[in-house]
Amino acid sequence: MNLKKPSLLRRSISGAALLVLAACSNVAQAATYTMxxxxGCGCCLNWAGHVEDGMNTxxxxxxxxxxxxxxxxxxxxxxxWSCHTMEVDGYIIEGHVPAEAVAKLLRERPAGVAGLAVPGMPLGSPGMEAGNRVQPFEVIAFGSAGRSVFASFP
Incomplete structure (x- = not known):
């Protein structure tokens, strides 16, 4: 056996490992976030910054x-309805939904949910910060399963 030449088996395993690593990397970066x-609306850009920071995207x-x-x-x-609408990985995100709720949706993928919404523009929600003024708000899941409270803040 010649140990100086890589064996076909070792080359195949190395190639397969590289393909798996590349596939995993692509999956992690596959989702596109389009808002x-x-x-004329400035709070939308503030919210997008919150999502970028909170989800490293x-x-x-x-x-x-x-x-x-x-x-x-x-x-x-x-x-x-709220002021902005985002598409991500087959879901719709409406309004000032916190990044942690978006991440939970993408992680859990609940059946019958087409998206999440924070109706209106509650003070203190991401992108609508106004000092210490905070209005409690709910994130509503919507889709073929109907509507339900997905998360409550604060």
Whole structure:
């Protein structure tokens, strides 16, 4: 046996290991975060910064002058509307949803949930910070399973 030449088996194992590592890396980075926002709204960019920091990711921002059409096309119930809408990994995130709730959704993937929403623009929610003023708010899960409280803050 010649030990100086790598064996076919060792080369195959090494190649397979590299493919597995590359696949794992791609899965971790596969989700794209695309936020749609009215170009005149500043809180949306603050919220995107919260998501970027909290989830160690980048959020692409797309300006739209017809947010109602974007929300309607993505199935966001009108009573759950807020100022911005994000698509991530097949889910819709509406409004000022905390990054920890988005991460929980992506981790748990509950059946029948199309997305999460924080209706309106509650003070103290991510992107709506106003000093010490904080309004309690709920994150609502919506989809084919109906609607339910996914998380409550603070």
């Amino acid at each position: 749609f926002r009215d170009p 980048k959020v692409a921002s797309v300006d739209s002058n017809d947010m109602a059409a974007i929300k309607t096309a993505r199935g966001v119930p009108q009573e759950l």
